Amino acid sequence: MGKGRKVKKKNQSWLLKLNAWLHLWPSIVSGIIVVFVCLTGTIIVYSDEIVDAMAGDAKYVQPQDQKLDLETLLEIQKKEIPGILPSYVLYYKEPGRAVVINGFDPKNIRLSMIYMDPYTGKIIKYDKTIHFFFLMAHMHAHMMLKTTGGWIVIIATIVFVLSTLTGIVLWWPKRWTKTTRKASFTIKWKARFKRLNYDLHNVLGFYSMLICFILGMTGLIIFFQPLMKMTMNSFGATTEDWHKSLPKVKESGQFIDAFPLMDKLFQEIPHKKVIKYWVYDYAKxxxxAFHIADRAGLKSDENRDVRYFDKYTGKPYVINIQQDKHNKVENWVWQLQMGQWLGQVGKFSTFIAGLISTSLPITGFLIWYGRRKRQK
Structure with a gap:
């Protein structure tokens, strides 16, 4: 019995040492990349609100009796601002809201938001604020280094996820006493820098652990198609790229206007506020495919539902349950990644977690450097 206890204790000590090694050295090696990825991701969190605020009064128009049709607005945009390809259109339930076209400049690789009066066709504002967040998103995803950068970021993300799991083991007190509870859950703000830095790493790391883990895992799901397919399968969603099977344009016939269909959809689902319609393949x-939501975002939409309509008849086009689940699961993953999972509460929680995760490699390095210096 005594020998058994000693072996068990020795094994446990070996596992703890391995856990400490996995928490320290991979994080030291990838620390700068993790800081960069976390910082750029944190900047993106409030991108939708900032872009919306920068639009100012351009968001609003004077309602009139009749709106122009979508094709006319797209033609006006093409003529007034040549070279800009429309990616998607935002159409709001409120009659006094402008129609917003998300435009892409393929020549200069730039994004912009074009605010148009749907009653007169006037371009109210050509706003390029969103391009900054477009750059941040690409830096966050692959550091503007395409495939090579993507793999560097994803390896750093794997290390980050591993650090959250090994970190909770290191944080866990050996004994739960009044003293250890206080040390584990509170920051000693008046302590010297060394102790304060330790608390900022240890305590804040614990409080942000769950959100940091979710952010890391959703990033991995988005990057790795096998992981995305596994996620889809677990929710009973199709893993096929079924959008390619949607009906194509006919040789003859003319599209009906999309706006009356959108207005009708708002009547059916009155609590929704905006419809996002991707028009990059409008002619094909x-x-x-109308994404009706509470709020439309750069990468995901809050509480989104997707409805399909035949462009020639206006009749609903029904997709099967597995395809519908695919839409929902994909949007859920992106909502978790962008912090849209619980409105502004989710955004704020994600923003704070992003700040903390940006600081963790720095405070962790200072802890390691201080101990190393003391040992020497």
Missing amino acids: SGVF
Whole structure:
């Protein structure tokens, strides 16, 4: 019995040493990349709100009796601002809101938001604020180094996820006493820098652990298709790229206007506020795919539902349950990644967690450097 206890204790000590090694050295090696990825990701969190605020009064128009049709607005945009390809259109329930076109400049690789009066066709504002967040998003995803940068970021993300798991083991007190509870859950703000830095790493790391883990895992799911397919399968969603099977345009016939269909959809689902319609394949697809949501975002939409309509008849085009689940799961993953999972509460929580995760490699390095210096 005594020998058994000694072996068990020795094994446990070996596992703890391995856990400490996995928490320290991979994090030291990838620390700068993790800081960069976390910082750029944190900047993106409030991108939708900032872009919306920068639009100012351009968001609003004077309602009139009749709106122009979508095709006319797209033609006006093409003529007034040549070279800009429309990616998606935002159409709001409120009659006094401008129609917003998200434009892409393929020549200079730039994004912009074009605010148009749907009643007169006037371009109210050509705003390029969103391009800054477009750059941040690409830096966050692959550091503007395409495939090579993507793999560097994803390896750093794996290390980050590993650090959250090994960190909780290191944080866990050996004994739960009044003293250890206080040390584990509170920061001693008046302590010397060394102790304060330790608390900022240890305590803040614990409080942000769950959100940091979710952010890391959703990033991995988005990057790795096998992991995305596994996620889809677990929710009973199709893993096929079924959008390619949607009806294409006919040789003859004219599209009906999308706006009356959107207005009708708002009547059916009155609590929704905006519809996002991706128009990059407007001339190729035979169906309208309307993303009706509480709020439209750069990468995901809050509480989104997707409805399809035949472009020639306006009749609903019904997709099967597995395809519908695919849409929902994909949006859930992106909502978790962008902090849209619980409105502004989710955004704020994600923003704070992003700041903390940006600081953790720095405070962790200072702890390691201080101990190393003391040992010498």
